[in-house]
Amino acid sequence: MYRILSIVGFLVIFQACQKSGFLDQTTTTSLNEESTFSDSANAMAFLNNIYSNMGFASDPKRFNGGSYAAGLEASCDEAEGPNASSSNGFIQFATGTVNPTVVPDDAWRASYNNIRAANQFLKHLPVIPFSNSLKQTSKAEAHFLRGWYYFMLLEHYGGVPIIGDSIYTTEDQMPQTRNAFSSVVNYILDECDSAAAYLPVTQTGSNYGRASKGAALALKSRLLLYAASPLFNDGGIAKGIDGLDSIVAYPDTDPTRWAKAAEAARNVIALNAYSLYVDSTTVSGQLGYGFMDLFTKRYNTEYILAHMMESNKYLESLWDVPSRGGSGGPVPYQEMVDAFPMANGLPITDPNSGYDPQNPYKNRDPRLDYSIIHDSTLRITYGANQPTPVTLYWNTKVSPAVAASGDAVHKGTATGYYIFKMIDPDIINNGIGTSPRCLPLIRYAEILLNYAEAQNESVGPDNSVYQAIEAIRQRAGLRPYTLPEGMDQGQMREAIRRERRVELAFEGFRFFDVRRWMIADSTDNQMMHGMEVDRGTTVSYNEFNVRKHNFKKAMYLWPLPLSEISKLPGLKQNPLY
Template structure:
C-alpha cells in the first residue's frame, strides 16, 4: 500500500505546536498535548486553541530563521538564498546554500513548504469537519469557519509560489490507512480555488481586528492575499506554460498554458479594492525625529500596532531579530549579512542613482546623503548606534585597522571577523533593544503590509495599461514616505522605464522581508540576478580611509530553480505526482 504524499498529523501533535517566542493575544493560551479528538472538539477552549495553532506557521516561508544547520546554531532566510545577503556559516549544508550555489535538487531541497502547508491544510479540514459539534454560538461558528478557510487558502498560496499547481485535497482528511493517489491540479484550478475561498471568507470577516483579536484573519487580509495571488498569476513565470512551455504534461500544471493580458488588470483591480477600504495607510512619522526624513520607515517595524500591517505574525515581547541580525558586540549572532550590491542599489537622498554624475555621490564618503531607507535597512562601518544606558550614540567599528605593522580587525564586529561582507542587516531591528542586555520589543513581524499592496497595484496597473497618473502617485507615495527629496519621478516615463522604477522600489522597500527571492523568479530575471559574483566592503583605516570591495561568493542559478522541486520522498510515495520541469 502506498504511503500518503500529504502529511498526516495527529490531534495531539497539532495541539503541541508552539512558536519560538511566547504567544500573546489570541495565541496566548495554554496548550494541552494529551487530548484526543473528542475532548478537543467537544470543548470550546480546546477547539479554539486548535484553530489558533494553525496560525503558528503563517510566516514560516519568509522567516529569517527558516533554514538552519543541523546543530541549529546558524539561520538564514530567503534573503540568503538570493542576491540580498550572504548566509551565516556559509560552509555548512543547508537550504540557503543550495539556492545560492545552484546545487538544489529533489533529494536535498528543504521540504518545509510541502510538509507545513499540507499539515496545516489537513488541520483546517479537521476543524471544519468537527465545527458542527463544537460548542460555539452561531455567530462564532460563522467567523471561525471563515478564518479556517482563509488559512487554508493562505497555505495553498504558499505552495503555489513554490511549486506552481499542487494537489487540491478539498475537505478530505487523509489517514495513514488511506491508499492515496494524488495528482497535481492545474495552476488555473489552484488559483480559482484559492480565490473562491478568499472571497467567501472576506464576505464574512470584519475589515480589521483590534485589541486581543489583532492578528486574526480579516477581510483586509483576504483581499490583500487575493491581490498577491493574482499578481503572481499575471507574472511571466506563470504564463505561457512557464518553465514547462512545450511540455504537454506540465505546461498547464506549473502555469497557465496561455497568456492573457487581462490577468494584470485583475491583479490591479484586486489591489485597488484593498486601497479603497481606507483601512490602511503608509506609516509616516514626521514629528518624533523631525530632522530624520523617512523615520516612519524604521519606526513602523518597532510598533506592534500600526496603520500599515494588514496581516502580522504575532509574537510576544521578544528580541527575535536583535538576536539574529545585530552585531556580535550587542549579542547578535547566526544571521545573514547584506551584499555590497544591496548597498549600491540604494540611490542618493535626491533619488538619483549613485552612478549618475549629478547625484552628488562621493566614493570617499559612500554612506552620506543616501536614500534614508539605506541607513534603516543596513548597518555599515560608522553606523551610529546608541549604547545601552546612555543617549550617546557611537559608531560601529567594522573596519580593518592598518595603522600598525599589520592589519587587524578593529573589533569583534569587524569585517572578516563578525561579518563576511562588512555589513549587517538593520531592517526591522529595534534600535532601542540590545540582545545581550535588558530590554525587549513588542514588535510583531509583517506578513502583509500596505506598502506591498501599493506596489502590487502600481506594477499590475503599469503592466495592464501603462504608467498612468495612479501609477505615478503610488510610487511617489512610497518614495515620499521613504524620505526622498524630491520624491517625484520624471514625467513622461515609458511603460518599460516605469517597470524598472517599480522593480527597483520593490527591491528597496521590501528588502529582507522575503520578497526579492520570489520577485526575480516571477519576472523571469533570476537567471540574470542570481548568476552574479557578489561582493562585500572592506573599510581600512590607517593613513586615511580606504573603501575596497571584495569578492564574497559567486552565485549560480539554473532555469530549473525558477520553481522548487517537489521533495523526492513525496514523489516516491505517489508516483502520480509529476516533478517540476528540468529536475
C-alpha cells in the same frame, strides 16, 4: 504527502505570540478528537495553532541547521548566509546545487499539514459549542488559512494536488495528480472570497493578528500579481513540455490578468482601512523615520497581516552585530547596498545623482541606514542608564581602536555589512530589554507596489501608478520623492522593481520576485561582493568578491521533494530536475 497530525501534538504547547492575545501559550493534556472539538476553548486553540506556521516561508530562521540559520534573503542576491561550508537550504540555492533529494521539504510539509488541520476544524465545526456568529467567523478564518497555505505551495511549486475537504489517513488512497495552475489559482480565490464575506475589515484588541477581510483581499492581490507575472504565463519554464505547461503555469498569455491584479490591489486600497506609517515628529529632522519605526510597533496603520510574537529579541539575536550579542548573519551583499538610491531618489549609477564612491553612504536614501549597518554607522549603547552614541567601525586600523572592531569585515561579517531592518534600536541582545514587535506578513506598502506594477503592465504609467510609487518614496524620506515625468512603461517597470527591492528588502519577497519576473538567471547568477574600508592615512573603500552565485533554469521553481514523489509516483516533477 499528508502526514497524520496528532491533535495532541497540535495542542501540547503552542508557539507563543502575543500576551493577552489569541495565541497565548496553552498547555493541554489527555486530549483526543472528541474532547478537542466538544470543548470551545480546545477547539479555538486548535484553530489558533494553524496560525502559528503562517510566517514560515519568510522567517529569518527558515533554514536552521544547528547554529547556522538564515532565510530566503540568503538564498538570493540580498545577503550572504552564515557558514559557507554548511549544507543548509540557503547554500543550495546560492550555489545552484538544490535538487529533489536535498531540497528542504518545509513548503510541502508545513502547507499540507496545516491544510489538513483546517479541514479537520471545518469538519467538526458543526458540533463545536460556538455561538452562531463565532462559527461563521471562525469558518471564514479557516478558509483564509487554507487559501494562505495553498498560495505557499503555488509560489514554490506551481500547480499542486487540491485535496478539498478530504482528511486522509495512512490507509487512504491519496491523489497523485497535480491540479492545473489555473485550478489552484481559482481555488485560492474562492477561499479568499469565502473568508472576506464574513470577516471584519480589520482585527483589533486580542483578535489582532487574526485573518480579516483586508487580509483576504490582500492575499488576492498578491496571488493575482503572481498569476499575471511572466513565470506563470505561456507555459513558464515548461513551455513546450506537454503535460507540465498547464501545471506550472497558464499555458497561454492573457494581458487581462494584469488588469485583474490591479483591481484586486485597488479593492484593498478602497477599504480606506490602511495607510503607510509616517512619523515625522518623534525624531526632529530625521526623514523617513516612520519606515524604521513601524517595524518596532506591535500595532500600526500599515500591517494588514502580521505573525504575532511575544515580546522578543528575535531579530537582535540573529541579525545584529556581534558586539551587541547578535550572531551577525546573514549579511547583506554590496549589490543590495548599491540598490538603494541617493536621497534625491536617483540611482547611484545616474551621473546626476551626486554619488561619491569615496563617501558611499552619504546622502543616500534614508532606508539604507534603516535597513543596513555599515562602516561608520552610529548606534546607541547604554552605560550608567544613559544612551550614548557609538560609531561602529569595521576594521582595526581605527586609532584609537574601538570595541566594535570585533564586528569587522572578515571577523564578524563576511561582506562588511549587517542587516538592521526591523531591529529595534533600543534593544541590545546581550543587555536588558525586549521588543514588542511582530513580523509583517502583508503590509500596505506591498499593496501599493502590487497596484503600481499591475496597473503599469495593464495600461501603462498613468497618474495612479505615479501616485502609488511616490507615496512610498515620500514616506521613505526621499527629497524630491517625485518620479521623472513622461516615463514610458519600460522605464516605470524598472522604477517599480527598484522600489520594490529596497522597500521590501529582507521580508522574503526578493527571492520570489526575481523568479516571477524571470530575471533570476541574471540577478542570481553572478559574483556577489562585499566592502572593505581601510582607515589608514586616508580612507579608502575596496570592493571584494564574496561568492559566485549559480542559477539554473530549473530553479525558477522548487523541486518536489523526492520523498513525496517516492510515496506518490504519479506526481510529476517540476521541469528540468
